[in-house]
Amino acid sequence: MPAGTVMTSTVKASTVKTGTVKTGTVTTGTVNAAKGTADTAAPPTPSDLAERLWTAVIGRDEPAAMALATAAADAGADGETLLLDVVAAVQRRVGHEWAANRIGVAEEHAATAIIDRVVTVLAHRPTPPPSRTRGNVTVACVDGEWHSLPARLLAETLTGRGWRVDFLGAHTPTPHLIAHVHQSNPAAALLSASLPTHLPTAHQAVTAVQSLGIPVMVGGAAFGTDGRYARLLGADAWAPDARGAADRLARGITARHAERRHEIDDLPHLADQEYTFVKSNRTTLVRRCLAALDERGPDTRAYSAAQRERTAEDLAHIVDFLATALYVDEADLFTSFIGWTRDILTARNVPAAGLRLGLDILTEQLRDFPRALGFIRVAIDTLPTAPAHSGPGTA
Amino acid sequence: MSSDKEVVGCARRVPRLVIRTSGTPKTPRDGDVHVGSIWNDAPCPVLVVDADGDVIGSNEGARRLFAHAEEVGEGLTAGGLPHWLARAHHRPHPAAAPQEAVSGTVAGRTFAAHPSRIENGDVVWWLVEDTDLRRAEQELRHERERAALLADVSGALLSSLNLERCAEVTARMAADHLADAAVVVAPAQGRRHALTYAQGGGGITRTVASIDPRTVPGLAEALQGFPPVPARWIDPDDIPDWSVPPGFAGPIGSVIVTPLPGHGVPAGVLILLRASTHRAFTDGEEVFARLFAARAGAALSAARLYAEQASITTTLLRELLPPRLERVHGVEYAGVYRTSQDHERVGGDFYDVHPGADASRETFVVLGDVAGKGLEAAVLTGKIRSVLHALLPLSGDHQQVLVLLNDALMNSHHTRFATLVLASVRRSAGQVLLRLTSAGHLPPLIVRADGRVEEAATGGTLVGALPDVRTRSVDVVLAPGETCLLYTDGITEARGGPLGDDFYGEERLREALRECARMPAEAVVERVQMLAAQWLGGGRHDDMATLAITNPAGGVDGFAVADDREGREPCRREP
Numbered sequence: 009m010p011a012g013t014v015m016t017s018t019v020k021a022s023t024v025k026t027g028t029v030k031t032g033t034v035t036t037g038t039v040n041a042a043k044g045t046a047d048t049a050a051p052p053t054p055s056d057l058a059e060r061l062w063t064a065v066i067g068r069d070e071p072a073a074m075a076l077a078t079a080a081a082d083a084g085a086d087g088e089t090l091l092l093d094v095v096a097a098v099q100r101r102v103g104h105e106w107a108a109n110r111i112g113v114a115e116e117h118a119a120t121a122i123i124d125r126v127v128t129v130l131a132h133r134p135t136p137p138p139s140r141t142r143g144n145v146t147v148a149c150v151d152g153e154w155h156s157l158p159a160r161l162l163a164e165t166l167t168g169r170g171w172r173v174d175f176l177g178a179h180t181p182t183p184h185l186i187a188h189v190h191q192s193n194p195a196a197a198l199l200s201a202s203l204p205t206h207l208p209t210a211h212q213a214v215t216a217v218q219s220l221g222i223p224v225m226v227g228g229a230a231f232g233t234d235g236r237y238a239r240l241l242g243a244d245a246w247a248p249d250a251r252g253a254a255d256r257l258a259r260g261i262t263a264r265h266a267e268r269r270h271e272i273d274d275l276p277h278l279a280d281q282e283y284t285f286v287k288s289n290r291t292t293l294v295r296r297c298l299a300a301l302d303e304r305g306p307d308t309r310a311y312s313a314a315q316r317e318r319t320a321e322d323l324a325h326i327v328d329f330l331a332t333a334l335y336v337d338e339a340d341l342f343t344s345f346i347g348w349t350r351d352i353l354t355a356r357n358v359p360a361a362g363l364r365l366g367l368d369i370l371t372e373q374l375r376d377f378p379r380a381l382g383f384i385r386v387a388i389d390t391l392p393t394a395p396a397h398s399g400p401g402t403a
Numbered sequence: 404m405s406s407d408k409e410v411v412g413c414a415r416r417v418p419r420l421v422i423r424t425s426g427t428p429k430t431p432r433d434g435d436v437h438v439g440s441i442w443n444d445a446p447c448p449v450l451v452v453d454a455d456g457d458v459i460g461s462n463e464g465a466r467r468l469f470a471h472a473e474e475v476g477e478g479l480t481a482g483g484l485p486h487w488l489a490r491a492h493h494r495p496h497p498a499a500a501p502q503e504a505v506s507g508t509v510a511g512r513t514f515a516a517h518p519s520r521i522e523n524g525d526v527v528w529w530l531v532e533d534t535d536l537r538r539a540e541q542e543l544r545h546e547r548e549r550a551a552l553l554a555d556v557s558g559a560l561l562s563s564l565n566l567e568r569c570a571e572v573t574a575r576m577a578a579d580h581l582a583d584a585a586v587v588v589a590p591a592q593g594r595r596h597a598l599t600y601a602q603g604g605g606g607i608t609r610t611v612a613s614i615d616p617r618t619v620p621g622l623a624e625a626l627q628g629f630p631p632v633p634a635r636w637i638d639p640d641d642i643p644d645w646s647v648p649p650g651f652a653g654p655i656g657s658v659i660v661t662p663l664p665g666h667g668v669p670a671g672v673l674i675l676l677r678a679s680t681h682r683a684f685t686d687g688e689e690v691f692a693r694l695f696a697a698r699a700g701a702a703l704s705a706a707r708l709y710a711e712q713a714s715i716t717t718t719l720l721r722e723l724l725p726p727r728l729e730r731v732h733g734v735e736y737a738g739v740y741r742t743s744q745d746h747e748r749v750g751g752d753f754y755d756v757h758p759g760a761d762a763s764r765e766t767f768v769v770l771g772d773v774a775g776k777g778l779e780a781a782v783l784t785g786k787i788r789s790v791l792h793a794l795l796p797l798s799g800d801h802q803q804v805l806v807l808l809n810d811a812l813m814n815s816h817h818t819r820f821a822t823l824v825l826a827s828v829r830r831s832a833g834q835v836l837l838r839l840t841s842a843g844h845l846p847p848l849i850v851r852a853d854g855r856v857e858e859a860a861t862g863g864t865l866v867g868a869l870p871d872v873r874t875r876s877v878d879v880v881l882a883p884g885e886t887c888l889l890y891t892d893g894i895t896e897a898r899g900g901p902l903g904d905d906f907y908g909e910e911r912l913r914e915a916l917r918e919c920a921r922m923p924a925e926a927v928v929e930r931v932q933m934l935a936a937q938w939l940g941g942g943r944h945d946d947m948a949t950l951a952i953t954n955p956a957g958g959v960d961g962f963a964v965a966d967d968r969e970g971r972e973p974c975r976r977e978p
Contacts, residue, residue, distance in 0.1 A: 068921050068956055114918030114930075121926030151745070154933045178929075179936070181745035191713055193565040220562050221572070290940075291903030298902075320901035 051083055054093035061098045061126070065119045066111065077126045081133055087168050090130055091161050092250055099123050099157055107348075109355040120157060127157070131164050141170045143195035145257065148176035148185055150201045150210045158228055159200035162250040166198075169254050182213045189222055196223045196244075196261050198253060201230035204237070204345070205328045208283075208335050211241040211274070218244070223263035227253055237336055242274045275335065282377045283334040286327060293373055294323045300369040323366060325349075330370070330380060339383045346387040364391040448514075448530040450484070451521075456492050457482035459525065468530070472510040485509055488516055492526060502526075506533075513537050549691055552580055556695060560702035564709040567597075567609070573663075573673065573699040574601035581692055582675035582684075584648045587663075587699075588614075589671045590626060600648035608649055618643040619674070625662035628669025635660055636684075639676075646674055657683040661696045665704030673699065722788075723749040723781045725948070728924075732762040733830045735953040737924035739932045743776045743893070743946045751780030752891045752948035755788055757795055762830060765838075767791075767798040770889040770950045771823030772844065780946075783819050787812070801825045801840035805863070805872045812867030820867035824889050828952055835881040835954040840874050842866050845892060848913065850927070852884040852956075854920045856913045859887070884921035884956035893947035894931060899939040907938045924953035 052060075057080055064073035080090060099120065106116045147163040149156050156178035163175040174192055176185065189197060197217045201210045207230055214224045225245035231238040238246030245261045247253035272278055286293070298320055301308040308319065326346075333342035346367070350360040367388050374380045442449040443462045451460035461469070472479065480489045487507030496502050502518040514530040521527060559572045570587045577585035578601035589597040596616075600608040616623040620637045639655040647655065656679030663670040673696055677683065684692070728736040742750040754770040769791055773780045790811050794804050804825065812821070822844035829836050839847055843865025849857040863874025881887060890912075897907040915934050919927045928949040935947060 070923060070956070112918065114922070117918075117926050117930050118922045121923045121929070124925070125923065152936070154929070154936075183746035184748075187713070187746075190564040190709065193563075193568045220565075221559060221568065291901075294901050295903075317901065324901035 051085065052080070054089055054097070057085075057090070057094045058097040058101075061094055062101055065098055065102070065122045065126075066105075066115070068115075068118050068122065070122045070125060073122050073126050074129050077130055078133075081130060087130065087133075088165055088251070091127065091164055091168075095123060095126055095130070096158075096161055096250075107352060107355065109352075124157060124160070127160055127164060131167070142172075142258075144172035144174065144192060146174045146176065146185070146189060146192060146194045146197045148180040148197070148199055149178045150199055150206050150213050151181050152179055152209055153201050153203065153206050153228075153230075154178050155202040155228075156200075158202065158250070159198075162198060162200065162227070162253055165250040165254050166257065169258070171257070182209070182216055185213060186216055186220070189217055189220055194222060196225055196257060198225045198227065198257075199243075200228040201226070202228045204230045204341055205332050206230055207237055207241065207332055211335075214241055214243050215274075218242070218263060221263050223261040225253060225256065225261055236338075240274065240336055275337070277337045277379070278335070280379060282379050283331055285377065286331040286334060286374070286380060290324065290327050290331070293327050293370070294320055296373050297323050297366065297369045300372070301365070304365065304369070322349075323370075326366060326370065330383060333383050334379055337379070339386045342383045343387045343390060347390060350391060361392055364388060367391070442527060442529070445529065447532065450488075450528045450530070452482070452484065452492055452526050452528060454524045455482065456480065456484060456489050458484060465530065468509055468512075475510055477510060488528060491516065491518075492528075545687070549694075553694060553698065556580075557698050557702075560698055561705075563702075564706050566703065566706040566710050567599075569699070569703045569706045570597065570599040570671070571601070571607050571609070573703065574599045575607060577601065577673060577675060577692075577695065577699075578603045578605070581688065581695060582659075583678045584651050584676045586646055586648065586674040586676075587671055588616075588622065588626065588674065589703075590669050598645065602648050602651060605650075612645060614643075614645050619646055619660060621660045622672055622674075625660060625672045626669055628662065628665065639679075642674075647676065651676070651678075653678045653680060655679060659684055659689065659692060661692050663696050663700035663703060665700050666708070668704055668707070670700040670703035670707065720749055723785045725754060726756065728756055728950070730955075731756065731758040731766050733955075734766065734828055734835050735924035735955050736768070736950065737928045737953070738770075738948065738950040739928045740949075741893075741932060741936070741944075741947045743944055747777065749778065749781035749784075750946035751776045751784060752893065752946040753784035753788055754889070754948055754950045755791065756950075757792070757798070759829070765799060765827040765829045767795060768826040768828060768889070768950065768952060769823055770844075770891070770948060771821050772891045772893075772946070772948070773821045774819045776946055780819070783817055783821070786815070786817075787821055787823075798825075799827060801827070801838065801876055802872070802874055805840070805842050805866055805874055809866040809869075809872045813870065817867070820865050822865045824861075826887070826889065826952060830954075833883060833954075835885075835952070837879040837881060837887055837952065838876055839879060839887070840876040842872065842874055845890065845895070845909075848888045848890075848916055849879055849881070850886040850888065850916045850919050852882055852920050854917045856916045881952070881954040883954050886916075886919060886922070886924065886927050886951050886953040888916065888927060888931065889950045889952070890931065891946065891948045893945035894935045894949060897935045897939045897942075897944055897947070899942045907935050911938075921956040922953075923955065924951040927951040927953065 057076070061073055061076055064070075064076055077090065077095075080094070081087070102111070102116055102119045102123070105111045106113070111119070145166060147159050147166070149159050159178075160175065163173045167173045174188065174194070176188060185197070199210060199213055199217075201207065210226065210230065214226065217224045223244040225247060226238045226241070226243040227247045227249070231243075231246060233248070235246035235248065242264075244263055245256050247256045278284070298308070298316070301319070308316070311319065326349075329342055329345040333339060346363065350363060353360050353363060367384050371381060371384050371388075374384070445462060445464070448465035448468045449462045450458050450465050453459050469479070469483070472485070477485070479485060482489065484492065485507055487505065491505040502520065504515050504517040506513060506515050508514070509530070512532055512534045514532050514534075517529045517531060518526045519529070556576050559576065560569055563569055563572065566589075570589060574585045574587045577587075582603075584600070584602045586601075587599040589599075592611075595611050595613050597609065597611050598614070600610075616626050619642055621635045637658050637660060639658050642655070642658055655676050657677045659675045661673045661675065663673055673692075675684070675692060725738055725740040728738050730736070736756045738754050738756075740752060740754070742748060744750075751773040752771070753773075755768070757767040759766045769788075771784070771787065773783045773787070775783075787808065790808055791798075791804065794807055797803050797807070823842050824844045824847055825840045825842070826847070827838040839859045839861045840863065841847070841859075841861040842863045846861055847859045849859060851857065859877050859879055861875055861877040864872055866872060879887060895907055895909050895912055898904055900907070911934075912931065915931060916927070919930060922930070928951045931949050932947065
């Protein structure tokens with residue numbers, strides 16, 4: 009792949025001019041990796057490719073990443089394998105590295121942007137026509153969901169398998185989704201959500217599409233590793249990954265009769281109004297918790313405006329996840345979020361005890377809400393005891 | 404009735420008429436004489452039957468009824484009873500318990516036969532006619548089934564505004580509930596008709612075919628929708644091959660052609676077919692088919708209307724939608740536009756990138772914000788974009804462009820004004836040269852490769868409000884990995900955050916941009932839009948537009964790729 013090597017050299021030159029030592033080193037690594045591809049006779053395995061793509065992506069070396077993907081496709085690598093075993097693997101690694109605090113949010117975003125362009129390059133390659141043509145389907149992320157890559161990989165996988173795919177992209181407002189479904193009459197709508205806090209919105213979208221008589225398949229981390237929230241929200245199908253979704257779609261999905269169904273029918277526990285209260289009083293809860301933190305510890309009073317804002321954001325996230333747990337009536341959802349937050353804080357050397365203090369304070373604010381209290385207590389039990397002077401999520 | 408007469412039987416729903424009379428014979432053939440005249444005058448047929456099942460007495464009503472039964476050839480037992488009544492008569496039962504009434508038909512009429520036992524073991528059967536009641540009950544049951552079915556039909560049909568789907572639902576429900584197979588013939592598009600076939604319990608087939616409506620009697624008139632034509636029977640031998648669903652098994656027994664009445668426009672025709680092995684359509688079914696057709700026609704014409712409106716809207720909005728941006732002459736452009744209302748696609752913000760004729764010529768970029776939001780504001784953005792397009796030959800001179808635009812706006816009937824940023828972009832070796840002019844708009848922010856964020860030193864008056872326009876342009880150089888971000892105040896005035904009512908503000912925007920050094924243009928605009936959206940939570944907001952001009956970190960030779968994700972229009976890729 010001479011073209012790729014030339015380009016990579018260009019990048020290296022420009023990186024050296026402007027960049028830091030760290031990125032310069034990574035870029036050099038990419039050049040070597042790219043040369044390695046040209047020298048090796050045997051086709052690289054997906055994990056080899058993923059390793060090289062990771063190096064290019066994390067070095068913000070877009071041309072190298074593009075060249076790598078193009079070369080692999082030129083060498084005859086299967087399109088679906090490239091998308092799902094190479095590109096998706098790299099994206100997962102980006103997420104893990106961020107969680108472990110080895111890369112920052114901005115690096116994560118830049119990496120995702122490059123991966124996105126790699127997908128575009130792979131998608132626009134002339135491919136042999138699929139063995140059979142199927143109907144049309146709509147793929148979209150639910151409103152508020154910005155992680156569009158999983159849905160995008162699914163859209164490309166389905167295209168490769170002969171479906172005509174309308175990909176509506178990230179954060180698709182439900183009215184747009186419905187207008188589109190009215191016009192295109194798809195065999196199914198496939199909705200993606202990564203963050204569990206989007207489950208209430210996803211539920212609304214699922215019932216809205218189903219009320220048109222169109223079956224809905226959902227997927228993404230938000231629905232649980234076993235798809236439990238997909239079942240809870242009454243989706244017609246769920247798949248753990250893009251391949252699973254394509255297989256499931258090929259078997260055919262039937263819409264259930266949804267004309268007389270309302271969202272509340274799926275979730276009778278919402279009648280206690282706890283979700284509604286927590287959701288609509290999010291700001292008040294965050295303000296009161298902040299004030300309580302000020303009273304408990306001198307630390308928060310000494311915070312800079314930015315630190316206070318981070319703390320408020322952490323509290324807001326906790327309230328959001330609590331509201332979602334109330335929506336689906338699962339303590340697990342809240343506990344896993346708290347566990348995840350604890351790991352994120354630990355990776356950033358923030359004592360998780362502050363998190364416990366935050367939850368203790370939230371308990372005091374929600375005295376009249378037995379379901380919410382139960383969830384918080386279960387989560388608190390998973391955390392170490394709080395010293396009196398540390399706020400949640402602040403270094 | 405005298406007081407010494409003892410009531411010996413009590414049948415439900417029967418007056419206490421059976422009484423013991425003196426001198427009741429054991430098995431007299433002339434029982435009516437001896438048993439008494441009370442039941443003889445009863446307003447219903449009455450039989451007295453002995454233990455062997457022989458009729459030993461009957462009243463006038465019973466005699467007339469059974470004479471009629473014999474006339475119509477109904478078989479009776481040797482004892483003279485209908486078989487159903489004989490079975491009930493011989494059924495063993497505890498002497499103490501009252502015997503249950505039984506039901507059956509005689510001469511096409513239905514009766515509830517109530518027994519009352521006389522002391523000697525004979526039974527008096529009172530045949531209370533309930534023919535009308537049963538008929539009414541059956542009608543009611545049918546009517547309920549039809550009403551439920553019509554509700555289902557309406558629910559299924561009204562839930563969709565898609566023409567194809569409505570035709571499918573109509574054909575499928577007709578085949579499942581009205582006939583063995585159904586065909587929906589849509590009004591002609593040119594000379595061709597969309598045909599939707601369905602078979603009971605089977606699949607749906609769609610095809611578009613050039614058919615001659617005159618080959619099916621009544622079809623041409625029904626398709627025209629006027630004058631109104633009733634559903635009509637046609638001879639199964641007369642119908643052409645296309646009107647039979649592919650793979651329909653067996654000869655056709657009966658066919659009905661029913662027009663689908665629309666809202667002032669014909670919505671098509673429904674052809675119902677029944678196999679010869681199945682009974683023909685009844686009058687009641689034909690009436691029901693008409694009710695079904697009325698609902699299907701209404702749904703189909705609503706769907707047709709929606710499709711037409713959607714198509715008109717799409718055509719009209721096409722020019723107002725934000726353009727898809729891509730790499731031009733080695734410079735990356737990316738834009739994201741979010742309207743203030745989720746259900747709208749256009750609003751008061753706009754941007755355009757007009758590529759230079761070749762790499763040596765400047766690319767002209769504009770981003771702006773018209774006072775107001777929604778469709779009215781969008782219409783004015785369309786005019787401004789047209790004017791600017793026409794002024795492209797002069798685009799090198801920002802001041803002149805703005806003066807001419809200002810004149811155009813001042814002379815139009817619009818009272819709205821606009822703020823905008825103009826940028827002329829040209830690549831020179833490794834650098835990208837920008838000339839930026841703000842007309843009353845937020846100055847662009849420059850993201851340097853080392854993460855510094857600078858405000859472009861440009862300013863000026865807005866356009867469309869004052870007779871004079873004064874502006875100050877600035878030249879900016881972007882090194883590889885650097886970005887110039889143009890944005891509207893919808894971003895900085897996004898209200899929300901963890902405490903609910905803070906503006907996102909320029910400081911947070913700058914903070915976010917510090918992390919965007921060396922990012923691709925799409926990543927910058929997506930990140931800014933994402934952060935602003937998350938700041939908002941679910942709150943109300945203004946139109947929000949962002950446009951990034953980036954000197955790619957990867958250099959000029961990068962892959963030129965149109966980006967699928969720009970704009971809200973879905974991209975469909977054919978396999």
